[in-house]
Amino acid sequence: QKEVEQNSGPLSVPEGAIASLNCTYSDRGSQSFFWYRQYSGKSPELIMFIYSNGDKEDGRFTAQLNKASQYVSLLIRDSQPSDSATYLCAVNDQYSGGGADGLTFGKGTHLIIQP
Amino acid sequence: EPEVTQTPSHQVTQMGQEVILRCVPISNHLYFYWYRQILGQKVEFLVSFYNNEISEKSEIFDDQFSVERPDGSNFTLKIRSTKLEDSAMYFCASSQRVTSYEQYFGPGTRLTVT
Numbered sequence A: 001q002k003e004v005e006q007n008s009g010p011l012s013v014p015e016g017a018i019a020s021l022n023c024t025y026s027d028r029g030s031q032s033f034f035w036y037r038q039y040s041g042k043s044p045e046l047i048m049f050i051y052s053n054g055d056k057e058d059g060r061f062t063a064q065l066n067k068a069s070q071y072v073s074l075l076i077r078d079s080q081p082s083d084s085a086t087y088l089c090a091v092n093d094q095y096s097g098g099g100a101d102g103l104t105f106g107k108g109t110h111l112i113i114q115p
Numbered sequence B: 001e002p003e004v005t006q007t008p009s010h011q012v013t014q015m016g017q018e019v020i021l022r023c024v025p026i027s028n029h030l031y032f033y034w035y036r037q038i039l040g041q042k043v044e045f046l047v048s049f050y051n052n053e054i055s056e057k058s059e060i061f062d063d064q065f066s067v068e069r070p071d072g073s074n075f076t077l078k079i080r081s082t083k084l085e086d087s088a089m090y091f092c093a094s095s096q097r098v099t100s101y102e103q104y105f106g107p108g109t110r111l112t113v114t
Helices: none
Strands: A011-014 A019-024 A034-040 A046-049 A054-058 A063-065 A073-075 A085-091 A109-115 B006-007 B008-012 B019-024 B031-037 B042-050 B052-059 B065-068 B075-079 B088-095 B109-113
Touching: A011 A019, A019 A085, A019 A109, A034 A063, A034 A073, A046 A054, A046 A073, A073 A085, A073 B075, B006 B088, B008 B019, B019 B031, B019 B088, B019 B109, B031 B065, B042 B065, B075 B088
Parallel strands: A011 A109, B008 B109
Antiparallel strands: A019 A073, A034 A046, A034 A085, A054 A063, A063 A073, A085 A109, B006 B019, B019 B075, B031 B042, B031 B088, B042 B052, B065 B075, B088 B109
């Protein structure tokens, strides 16, 4: 049974600070890692994906992957009130040439950016 | 920017009735998915679909569920005999999966079974 674990929060961060969100996964075969943002009553919105160990930066977002520790994180720099949402970590074991695997999601971390 | 669309946005049905949820995936995407999210719980994978057949399904996707691509654009999820516990948000997603594995979600259909 694949498991993805996240601290449910709420995680409260002052505006302008760095928000750090963490995720661990149980399946060592996991190959692809995704962060989705979900506002209340809305659908998951893809904000970052990472497939290789190390850091990946996109604007204010940085995803970090450590496959040896089975750990994924998301950093949000210069946090804004509009970043307040639930952040979902998702993984699958999809690799090039494989089948169409579904994502395994964590329960999400509720992030609150305080103005 | 291309988006996944879903209809209806909200469906209310009585227990035991059949419902069909509809999705239009992003046009150049090849892989399609259904997920559900019961209120307050995590997003759960139901089924993936590629080349007009099911590629993978979860334990949740039992005989009461079926999927179909009836034409070149629509992708449907049918629930044959709804139960109270089927009440949830149902999300359709699609992925290109030739050069990228990212899955993009539609806005969802809220299914309420009474």
